[in-house]
Structure formats: structure tokens, C-alpha cells
Amino acid sequence: MTGRRPLRIDGARLLDAETPDAPFADLLIEDGRIAAVLPPGAPGPEDAERLDAVGCMVIPGLVNAHTHSHLAFAKGVHDRWTLELHLNHGPWTNALLTPEDRYIAAQLGAVEMLTKGCTAAVDLHNEIPMPSPEGIAAAAQGHVDAGMRVQMMPMLADTGLWGAIPGLKDALPETLRPQVEAIRFAGPEALVEAMRRVARDWPFDADTAPLGLAPTIPLHCSDGLMRACAELSAETGLRTHMHLAESKVQAVAGLSRYGESLTARVDAAGLLNERFTAAHAVWVDDADLDRIAARGAAIAHNPGSNLRLGSGLARARRMLERGITVGLGTDASSCADGLNMFEAMRTAALISHAMGPDPERWLTAREVLRMATEDGAASMGFAGRLGRIAPGYLADLAFLDLRHVNYLPLNDPLVQMLFVENGAAVRRVMVGGRTVVEDGRPTLVDLDTLRARVESTVERIRATVGERKALAEALAPHTAAFCQCLAASPFPFTRYGEFGP
Template sequence: MAELIVQAGWVVTGIKDRDTPVIVENGAVLSRDGVIVAVGPVEEMQRTAPEAELRRYPGHVMLPGFVNSHHHVGLTPLQLGSPDYALELWFASRLPARRLDLTLDTLYSAFEMVASGITTVQHIQGWMAGGFGAIHASATKTLNGYRSLGMRASYCYAVREQNRLVYEADEAFCARLPVDLGEQLAAHLKAQAMPFSDFLRLFDQLREENAGQRLTRIQLAPANLHWCTDEGLVALNEKSRSAGVPMHMHLLETAYQKEYARRRTGKTALRHLHDLGVLGPHMTLGHGVWLNAEDIDIVAQTGTCICHNCSSNFRLRSGLAPLNAWEKKGITVGMGLDEAGINDDRDMLQELRLALRVHRVPGMDDDDVPTPSQVVKMATESGAMTTAFGAEIGRLDPGRFFDASLIDWRRATYPFQDPDIPVLDALVQRAKTECVDAVYIDGELVYAEGRFTRIDRDAVLAEIADVLGRPRSPEEVARRELGRAVFPHVKAFYADYLPAAPGNPFYAGSSMR
């Protein structure tokens, strides 16, 4: 059995409450075969395991590995030519995106995630053409990509049954277009279609193939209300419960999705899901920006989780999620970087600060705004509960996998930090990606002093640059022409979609009078 002791100046094992981290000063973690055995003073760990290898980081803070609870792609949409439109237009703008081998694409964003202290990702794949065989091959490449780097991934393939481009049936929207354009778009959308039974077969096959894997697990993803039928949602919920795996579902990301739910069901999207019986601790709602007060009560009562995607909500004009209201209700909230963070990368340290800052509503009561400990819990323990790994990750506690990042305190705080500011508070507000010195996943050192231990990052990036530096293929040229032709029709579809009456926001940040 491989035993390892990793010592640090401060070991943050987890978060006790929104104001209190649990910190062991001059502490150490003892792991055996990648699982934590004990945490405490280094001398005690050495007495427990005298033959264990000892690695010292006396000037570092050790944190549980971060969990990116909502992720989709490697190279970002902006890199591939899609500006930050409103979400519904953004989908259309992404039709021309270049194709890249999924091993390379997966590694690209995995490099960024691990370098910022992320050890586990919730990967939600989708938009693939070619049917079951091609999609299964794509999923396998993605999973192999994470495993080759040594990163942990909770994988799901998003189930889309309908309304693949706008919030109405594919056939109806294509009929709105000029005949030739409608036929081209219909063929493009049909290539992404797959029988519902094949979505379930894909889950079963991937789950069987991943049985016994330490780093990858499979879960389910009903993509969103507008993409799924009621029958599909109920069937996925039954599969989730019988297989004992969680689900992750985009919901109420935009005001347009709120209006779609009203038109389809005559009630809110959340109330509709509740009436279908698909909510509970096994369900995570991605975004949830447009949940109303009653919806939030239902989320809390059912134990349903939410993933907050702060950067994405800002970039795509989706709105400001009511994180403070979720916190007051005791809802389990994870943290997701979605397609990319505010700087078009995957920097969890920066995302922590963004969530910490943007929800600081006017007033003077500290209980009304997020705390550093709260956002760290979102990105660790709470995020873990939205994945198929659950309570096996997210804290540095005995029995959990040893996933941790070590942040150089001096580099983060140089030239000075007053000791009256608590360690975790200072770290959350000041540490940047370059301060992440080491990352352990499953007890293995996968990133150290800016380099990955398994894979040559520079070589992978050079290969990506070479592939995408070539001219577009004829298929890519045709999709670019299709995307540009379809875009104004998508915009016209939504021109009068929203009701005129404004809503009442949860946060009052300013006033016109």
C-alpha cells in the first residue's frame, strides 16, 4: 500500500459554517492508496505511518480540490469565433465552430482547470452529430482525456429530444425559413437527433465501461425543459433513481426560458418539474437565474441542488442569480465555470472572487452577503454533492479521496498581509492561479510548479495551434455559411417573445428615482 504524508502551513479540511473554515495549522494529511487516512499534526501522522513518504509545503495553504460543477467544452466559443451574444442568439452563432479532436479539446480546458486548483469537473457533453456510435466514441475520448491527465470527471451526455435551435419544434422553425435554407438547417439538426432509447443505452454502456474507474463516473443530464419532453424527464428520473446516480439539468438560465415554460405548462418551470416528481437531492439545476420566491422554497423543501454559473450569466446577459436568497434557505449550491469564466478561461480562484463580489447588495448586515468561507464551500463540498462522487470528495476528511491544491501563501500575499485578516479570507481575495504550486488528485501529484506530471502541455497546445491553423474544411465552410444565414432568423424569432411587464428583482442595486 502506498502511503503519503503531505504537510502544509495551514490545512483547510473543510467549512464548518458560512463564517468558519476548519483549519489545522502546521498540519498534514496522511493518505493510503489515494484515500485520506488521517489529518493532524505532522508528527502524529509520522507516528501513525512511519514508513510513509513525507512531502513538506511549510509556506503553503492546502485546500480541498475545487469542483467545477458545470462545464462543457475545451476551447472556448470565443476562441472558435462566437461573440458573447445573449444565450439564445449565442447558440446560433456557434454553428460555424471549428472541429477539434476531443482528446486535445478536453486536455486544453483540463490544463486550465487543474492549474487553478480544480480537481473534479462535471462535464456535460452535447451537440454531437452522427448517432450512437459517433457519440459513444466522442464520450470515450473525453473520458480518456481526463484520465490521461489524472483529473477526476463526473460525465454526462445531455439529452435533447426537441427544439434544438429555438424554443419551438425544429420542423416548425425550419418552415419559417426560405425553402433552401430551411432544408439545410433541418438536415443539420436531424444529424444531432438520437432516439431516446439510445440516450439511455449510451448511459448504460458508459457506466458499464467505467465500472471500477477511480477518476471517472457517469451520471445523467436532461438538458433543459425546452429540450426534453415530460415523458423523457420522468424516464430519466426513474433511471437516475434506479441506477443511484445524480442528474444535472440546465433550468431558467434566461428570461426567455421562463417565458417558454409559462407558454408550455401554464406555470413556472420549477413548479412543473416538481409536479412531475423529478426534484430532490439527486437533481442539480444549472443556473436557476429566473427562479422566483416560490420556486426557491420548493428547491429548499425538496433538497434539490443548484449550480451557480456567475461568469456565464454575466457574459450571456442571462441575469443575476439570487445567490443570497438561496443561501438563506440553506440550499446546496455548487460553483460552475460553464463554457468559460470572466477572462475566457477556467480560473476557479477568480470565479470565487466574482461570486463573492457581485452579490454584495447595499446595506450593512454581513449576513446579507456572501463570505469567503461560503464561496469556498460552494466550490468544494457543495459542488461535490452535485457530482457522481458526492461525499467521497470535497473535504480533506478521513475516508475521502485525497484531492487537494496547495497555494503559496507568500506569493499570494507579498509584500504584506496583516494577520488580523483570517487566512482563508486573505487567500480567497488575493490568490491567483500562479500561486497554485501543487495539485494532488487521488493521492497523485499531477501538477507541480507550473508543469503537469503526466502530459506535456506545450506539446498539446502546439498540436492544437497546428490543427486549427489550417484552412477550414469544406464541411466547416458550409456550416459557417449556414450559421450566418440562420442567425438573423433566430433573432427575429425572439423579437416579441418576452412579455412587456418587468419583474421585481431580488437585488436592488440602484434606483432611477
């Protein structure tokens, strides 16, 4: 944006978590940032370009604090998978064969998010057996070419589901066990070296597409790998992001394998610090949350995915009252499924209402908006620079059409956005002051071209994953039965509404 004329946005109402009444104000954008918030009609630079935003409510672009672009082709592939069944089927649902496939998958996710008002995302991208500079950069480029701000978090694991859950592999029939044992994983040294290669020549600037790393799940990462990731993060300053105590199966398996909570184990490995984000954190207790708070780590709350996969209800109020930075995520298309941050906000609010009868304990509309904007941004390392409509902040903005039926009549702008908006009123979206969605359509990506590329890519991939899919389907009943037993075993606390279906 440097060198471009300033842009003046006139006539809109501006809503962020600090201005819940959505006052009328004009905005001045310079060099990709908000230069000033002006009283309506106040004088500004003579040479400014002008954008008439009368009838719009401008909100900060929403921040998706946890998603996975490698699963962008997997929306609606199942109706009743648990997390473990989701992982069981991963070898075919997340199969991407070339860097170009990763580019297209990421671009599809980016277009979905942008057109639904989300301008920044944390992408935990999985490349098997290890991340490559070409693969991760291709995914990042898919986002960037669509106009998305993205934090790329290559996923690292040195075992899979059958090595992660004690006893699961032994519970498989003799006929299937060798096929599972034949799946090979890279060791910690090779994974960290691969990550170093990705970091060494990372071609994106730190505001457009910062890099981090994502040791996937404690049980899927050896202690050695977790420690190596912690050391790499300390050395390079890269942020880390890990699924933590997402399901009861993980919590039970973790306790039996480690003799301590998953959170305690991750802390012992040196990961839990101010550069760390814990995704989900459903099956954590108060002591775990105290530990996360004391270390200054953030949490990515994924209420929709937690419902979709039956993982349970995370206690966002307890996180907030400890001062933990809580971002909001959709999770992947395979469990989200439309990557809609408005839906994620509403789900976060509604779940808090189901946690107990005292409305004072429910999340407020402002708290939910803060999670979906400035706190999500802070969890990406953009604290104080992204997620508000205030001078100095990056000009990532979504324009909602107040003439849309969603706002007829207009009562409380914030509450109405939270409980009514579904993305249908998103008219324009800007990232760094550049319009990337106009009249509800992406400006940098031709939808017909993207559609053709997605369809041909998916057709080609589907033709190659038959064997993987057949194996996953053969394994699924055994995975389900074993994990169901684990999930039914006693645990010190519950995160289910266990009063029966």
C-alpha cells in the first residue's frame, strides 16, 4: 500500500469490542493501516480517495484462531465422527498430493472465510510425512493470493492415532494390524530439520504470512519432539500451536500414559509459554488452566468443532477469568464445515448459556467479539496491531450491509450481529486496506476458475485414495469400539451434558 493515496471511508457505523454501540465515524486508511477515526464529515487529507459506506456497519475482520487448510476439500464428509474417527479417516480426507493441491485447498478455504468476513487465520497445515518448503509455501500462497492474512503452522507428529492411544493397535484384528504398523513416521530430528528448512527460506513477510509450528497433539508427539519444538521456538521466536486435551479419549489416554495431565506434560516439555496456543482445551481442569494462565499461553476455543465431533464443552468463562487470551476458531472444514466465524461466535455464546443458569457467568457479546477479533489476533502474535478499528491497527475490515434483512429493524448493533448475522450481509472486505471482497464476491480470485480447479483436483485425488479409504473404513469400527470404551471410563471430571440423550 505504500505510496498509494490515503483512503477515506465515509458514513459508516464502526463496531469493535471497545465501541459496542457502533457510533457513526469516518475512517482514514494509509499504508494498509488505520491512520485516523474521524468524526463524521470532519476534514481530512484533500487527496484522499473516498469510499461511500453509508448504510454499512464496519467491523474488524474476524480472526479464525484455528483451522486446517489441508482439509478444505472435506466439508460434509461425515455426519457422526468423533475426533478419533476423524483422525482414523484422515489418511484419505486430508490427502493432498502436490504443492498445487495445497495451494488450491488453501485458496478455497481463504475464499470461504473472506466472503464470510474473516480476514486472518491460523492454518495448521499437515504435510505427510513432514513439511516441505514447497508444500507449506504453496498453501500460504493460496491464502495470500486470495488476499487472506495467514499464520502458517506446519504440523509435526512422530506417531499416528494407533501409536498414540495405548492399547488401540493391539485391539485391532490380526489382519489389519500389519497395515497400521506399516505406516511410517519421521523421527523428531528429521521433523525439526524439515521445519528449519521451511523457516530458513520462508518467502513471506511477517505481517502477511508469519510462520509458526504445530506439534500436533501431545500423544502424537514424543517428549523428544515436544522438547525439540520448544527449543526451536525459543531459538527462533516462532509461535507454537498444539491441540490440547481436545477429547475425553485423549485425556484418559494421557493420564494413563503420562501419569499426569496432558497440560502438565506439555509444560514439562517446555512448550507452555507466551508463544504457545492450546487448541480446544476441553478436558482441562482448574489446575491446568491455572498453569496455562501462569505461563502466559493462549487458548484457541473451537466450540463448533467440539460439538460436531462430540468432544465436549470447553469452559470459556473459566479461561477468561484467569486472564487467558482466548481466540476463537472454526477448526477444519471436516468439522466446521463452512468456516464461518459468525457461526463460531454465536456457538461460543450459546454454549456458555448451556453451562449453567446464572447469566452473569455467560459470555457477553463484547467478550465473544473480542475473542473473534483482538484476542484471536493476539494469539497470532499481533497483539495491539490487529482486531480493532483504532489508529495504528492494520486495516482489516468487514463491511456489513445494515439494509440486509438481518438488521431490520436495527436494535443493538453488537448483539444483533452476534445472534443474527450469518455472513449473508457481508458486502465488502478489506485486508490491509485493499478490497478483497466486493458485493459479496472475491476480487482477487475468479470463482469459476477456482471451482473448476477444485473439482478437477478433488476428482484426481479421489481416484488415488481408494486403498486408504478402504483401510480407514475397515479400521473404523475397531477404533470406534475401543475409543468408546475409553470415553466411558471414569475420569475426575466431565465436559459432557451427561443426562442422557
